[in-house]
Amino acid sequence: MDSIGTRVSPLRILIVSDAWFPQVNGVVRTMSIVVDHLRAGGDTVEVIGPDRFLNIPMPGYAEIRLAIAPGRRLRKLVDAFAPDVVHIATEGPLGWAMRALCVKRGWPFTTAFHTRFPDYLHARTRVPVAWSWAVMRRFHNAGAGTFAATRSLREELVARDFTKVRAWTRGVDLARFRPEPRDAWEGLARPVFLYAGRMAVEKGIEAFLSLDLPGTKVVVGDGPARAGLMARFPDVHFTGYRDNGALARSYAGADVFVFPSRTDTFGLVLLEALASGTPVAAFPVTGPMDVVADPRVGALDKDLRAACLRALTADRAACRAHAEAWSWDACAAQFRSALVPLVPSVAS
Known part of the structure; x- marks a missing residue:
């Protein structure tokens, strides 16, 4: 050098x-x-x-x-x-x-x-x-x-x-991820619980898909675990990989973003969901504990189902405001x- x-x-x-x-x-x-x-x-x-x-x-x-x-x-x-x-x-x-x-x-x-x-x-x-x-x-x-x-x-x-x-x-890109429009999941039963990201064993997606929740579970993304999960959970709406505007609309159209991973060091998708006005449900682990500390923007619980249901009452405006602090x-x-x-x- x-x-x-x-x-x-x-x-x-x-x-x-x-x-x-x-x-x-x-x-x-x-x-x-x-x-x-x-x-x-x-x-x-x-x-x-x-x-x-x-x-x-x-x-x-x-x-x-x-x-x-x-x-x-x-x-x-x-x-x-x-x-x-x-x-x-x-x-x-x-x-x-x-x-x-x-x-x-x-x-x-x-x-x-x-x-x-x-x-x-x-x-x-x-x-x-x-x-x-x-x-x-x-x-x-x-x-x-x-x-x-x-x-x-x-x-x-x-x-x-x-x-x-x-x-x-x-x-987070605040211009790309926005709270509107919210029409991505028209035709699906509400509430819509969304996971977006890589589909791999370490992401813990099964912990989300196996929950007894009202409405519809949606998975956006791809990865080595996709085929197995699709076979095991036929009632889940799998979209495959989405990017740019399609991904942003996916976040904004959901009612809750579910982050089932226990091993991520941060989770950029958390900020993307919040910037889209969508509250987060997750386990109380590294990443969610740091990003979703305000109970107005989501729920953390060792019982992921309880977190999902509690997140439904979060303030979507507060979610966006919270994300605006990240640059x-x-x-x-x-x-x-x-x-x-x-x-x-x-x-x-």
Whole structure:
């Protein structure tokens, strides 16, 4: 990494992520929006993802691609870009390869704790979570800072002996997600309880679909668990993947947004639903506890059915007002401000 004196603006920011387009998930959405904001502010941002390497599908999750032996090509790409600062977004093959390169060259770097891989891995393979947490600690503690989106997650990471944990919030597109129109689910019995997101075992969707609720349950999204859930719950309205205006109308047309995951670190869909005026029902876990703290905008309960029914009485106007406090501008600024101190300096 070339020394650049005390210059901090604009920056040449390198982001290395195992999660990138064409994947569709919270990590990709967060990073792509932040990248757009950084570029709009004048920074030069390079994202290196698995699409630039020989890659294979992740076992059991074909839409996630894993780079094969990325080390040599990664070094060439990094050297060609000549970054001022490095952020490693994920702990996959690319993340580990970039970590090794930074450690070897003595470069500081930041990381982010986006995903509870120990819980996901345990849900799929029964690998003891203590083993996975030890690996995660080793990965992140080598960096100059680990970003975490919520207070409860930061507290948990500190308790698990992660060092240099830093705040990095999230945002919502208030122009895209709005309370009107509410006509998306005309013809379906009310109330409409909506889940939107990836359909995978770790998302806990079955906990929602198995509830005895009035009205209609709707699922928007796709993923490896979709076929099995459709077969098991034929009375549920499955739409498949929706984006842009169709997704926004889906949120606005629902009566309650149900978030059954116990393992997410934030849940961007929570803010999207609230910005659409739709209250949230969820378990009292990291993510919902931080985003849906105001009882006027939803309900948290260990009994998810009770939360769903209670959320029906929430104030839709309060939901929108609550979401308006979350800004992607602030998210990008917070991210950038944490990178600036890592820019090398030399005596002029």
